[in-house]
Amino acid sequence: MDYFIELFLSGLTRGSIYALIALGYTMVYGIIGLINFAHGEIYMIGAFTSFIVATTLSIYGFPLAAIVVVAGVAAAIWSSAYGYTVEQIAYKPLRHAPRLAPLISAIGMSILLQNYVLLAQTSDFLPFPKLIPEFAFMEPVAHVIGSSDLVILITTAMIMLALTLLIKFTRIGKAMRATAQDRTMALLVGINVDRVISATFILGSALAAIGGLLIASHIGQINFAIGFIAGIKAFTAAVLGGIGSIPGAVLGSLVLGLTESFATGYVSSDYEDVFAFSLLVLILIFKPSGLLGKADTKKV
């Protein structure tokens, strides 16, 4: 039973990290209908920025609490800046281009960013400093859940709550929902659509950066190529839940995380990804719009 609980909790941890990245995909898709292939790289850049900042500060002897805060803020700021810049360069000029053009430019951006980090930094795996200490009060349950799992679960739950409040009640959140529903209509009622799209990219990138920081300190190492597989998994999660739907992205991520965790625990860790993708294919066959997605009916 302990083993089951352990797998369940590690699946939840994994799923909540996917959720942080998947939200960026789903929000962007909901607003401009684009698969932002460079989103995984934004997450990677978030992890790298926090690595650079945290290591630098720890070398200069700052206390752990300060390091965590500064690294988190720096990762969020720079990732958002990258997300914004990628949108301005690679997607904004292509708003009215053929449907595949932004996809190709996203793939190009993804290759570009990966190689930029590879050249400017290194291709080696780098040890990520341990930002989350082992808490003493976690001792009795340490065999089923680690301290970093707990921190990840609590942090993501808080972020989800904040995001829900932001989308539901603030001006920019309402503008985002309006733009997602009907871009032309949103323009007509005086919403600055370009600004809303940029805000979506910035918000999504900041979430991905937090995800990058958390997972890097959880796993303990990073590399320039981590963005690709994380991006694909998160995108899978977003599609699983119904792309464009925010609760769907969270649900899809949790389902994906749990599936992977149980597959690894009870079957074989080699086939973890096969299970993830098979689950996706199965769900899409029986419910093509994802778990919580709206059915895509088209009227003529």
Add this chain to the structure above:
Amino acid sequence: MITAKELTPINKKIICKALKRSLLISLWFVFLTFPIMVIKVNPIERTVSWRWGNIAYVAIGSFVISLLAKAWLVRKERAAAAKTAACPTRASIFHNILQRPGCRYPLAALLLGVALAFPHLFSTYQANIMTTALMYIVLGLGLNIVVGVAGLLDLGYVAFYAIGAYSYALLNLHFHLGFWAALPIGGLLAALFGVLLGFPVLRLRGDYLAIVTLGFGEIIRLILENWNAFSKGPSGISNIPRPGFFGLEMSLDQAMIYMYYLMIGLVLLAIFVVNRLQHSRLGRAWLALREDEIACQAMGIDKTRIKLTAFALGAFWAGLIGVIFAAKTTFVNPASFTFMESAIILAIVVLGGMGSIIGVICGALILILLPEYLRALSEYRMLAFGAILVAMMIFKPEGLIAGVRRTYCFQGRKSTAALQDDE
């Protein structure tokens, strides 16, 4: 171009504005690239090196690039303003040349002549690179059927390529089957898998289809990587024989050149078949499907059948090239069939111009040969590859040579519906 004489106050104002804007952009990039370009930490020796010099490169580089981009945009706007009277869908000069039968055939003959003489004019090494490029032309033409003509976005095309390669490798390993026997089997197996993939995704549209095909590609690669008993896992299968020529013994050089001619033959076959397909009843049904699925069904076209044939015929070419790939490198392992490969093939199709055969050929030659000849700058070539993809999409999203559709352009005079489908 603007000469000194044209420097009217308005132009001066535009230039001042552009300079100011570029300056701001370069400042932004300095900020953006600061942590990753400037700070480099060594976590083991616990040292930090501050590379301030990089700021200068970033600043100057982004300043120049943003100025050039602005200049290009201004020029394009002016050209567009001057051309509003012209017919909007005019074919390029390139198309016009190709349209004229008098030009078309001599040009094709010339190209074929150069292609045939290529291994004798250059080294075997060059011919080998060219063979790779030719393989990608066929892959591009195959994917073009699925993505360009039928409009089904397939991000897992590399799976069929892997199936072809592994079917030759395994058939040879277990049953000692030769290249020529494996070639059609590889193609047909890939086509079969194409249909197998096609069935479940029939109901999916657009981006859902993209992610399922991507997942399918990854599943095939992961199975090959992990099912050791079947595929020998990540270490792959080696000692695959090269294609034979009636039992003739060949040196390595000769085998390479033979391979090259084989590919030329296959490219010609692919061009012929794909071209005929596009203009057939089936090809027109694909085009209809791409343009509007509902209208296409309303016209009485069997959607299931044409989607499945698109998948099968696209996959068939990938299977063939897979067999050739296994024979050329004499070694296969799952690392050759990553998503990156699918992305490159897709980039060939989109860069060349969707649905256009000549476009795909140009796209393949550029995308495969460019990185090969940029090997001198080997460190930067993938960086440049990414940048070129982005730049191409921004400046010419319809591709190098767009597939020109049959269009009707009414200008109050006689109809000018002279433009043919594609090349």
